[in-house]
Amino acid sequence: MIVGLVQTAPQFGDRLANQKQIENLTADLDADLWIAPELALTGYEFRNRAEAMELAEEVPAGPTCVWLQDFCRDRNCLAVLGLSERDGDKVYNAAVLMSPEGLLGRYRKIHLFDAEKLRFDPGNLPFSVFDTGKARIGLMICFDWRFPEAARTLALRGAQIIAHPSNLVMPFCQKAMVTRALENNVFCATANRIGEERRTGRIMKFTGGSQIVAPDGEVLRSCACDATVAFILDIDPRQADNKKVGPYNNVHGDRRPEFYAP
Numbered sequence: 001m002i003v004g005l006v007q008t009a010p011q012f013g014d015r016l017a018n019q020k021q022i023e024n025l026t027a028d029l030d031a032d033l034w035i036a037p038e039l040a041l042t043g044y045e046f047r048n049r050a051e052a053m054e055l056a057e058e059v060p061a062g063p064t065c066v067w068l069q070d071f072c073r074d075r076n077c078l079a080v081l082g083l084s085e086r087d088g089d090k091v092y093n094a095a096v097l098m099s100p101e102g103l104l105g106r107y108r109k110i111h112l113f114d115a116e117k118l119r120f121d122p123g124n125l126p127f128s129v130f131d132t133g134k135a136r137i138g139l140m141i142c143f144d145w146r147f148p149e150a151a152r153t154l155a156l157r158g159a160q161i162i163a164h165p166s167n168l169v170m171p172f173c174q175k176a177m178v179t180r181a182l183e184n185n186v187f188c189a190t191a192n193r194i195g196e197e198r199r200t201g202r203i204m205k206f207t208g209g210s211q212i213v214a215p216d217g218e219v220l221r222s223c224a225c226d227a228t229v230a231f232i233l234d235i236d237p238r239q240a241d242n243k244k245v246g247p248y249n250n251v252h253g254d255r256r257p258e259f260y261a262p
């Protein structure tokens, strides 16, 4: 299965320009699954909840999902992308898994980062894994990396690939995702953005370094910190099904949850 990551520098509030950027970066590459960053078409630093709501869309009726389905149809692929989702008077930092036929899955960020708590409602859907026929794909978003339970839950629910749209500002995540991959024996694919936003009197500098990590913790491919770029990589998702570590151990089977209660 060919997995593609696209690392962008979104322009705040310019959905069409940000769509074009993804189309251009991926134009010459064929992937079965494309993964784009968190809030990929809006930008990140909303001034307040009203602005997050203004740029939010219904899933899957809104223009971002319509465009993404067209992208999947044109390219005969699946795609994961982060967006601001409106549902009645709620607004979520969300991600969708799209196919040429339509929406396959959605996720609403459970662990909101920093001032996101002022802008979004906390996610209210369980960590979910979607069987696409080509791979079982689990979704988490950016700061979820800081909570090992996120990746663990997805892995226990059968994910072979964790698709991880991100807008990272701290330097630790890329290293942490090596551990998330290793401790769960899953592929972890983090699609990050680059660039800066200065919309609220502070500088948000995004760290790039998008990467795909193998179940054995090897970073198979990673991007620069300062370039808009896309790459594709051929992986075998079944590699994530073997949870054995040597002849005696198993990263899932050897768990002792009866000793883990706080």
Ligand code: ACM
Residues within 6 Å of the ligand: 038, 112, 113, 141, 142, 143, 144, 166, 167, 168, 169, 170
């Ligand atoms: C983040 O969760 N966007 C840092």
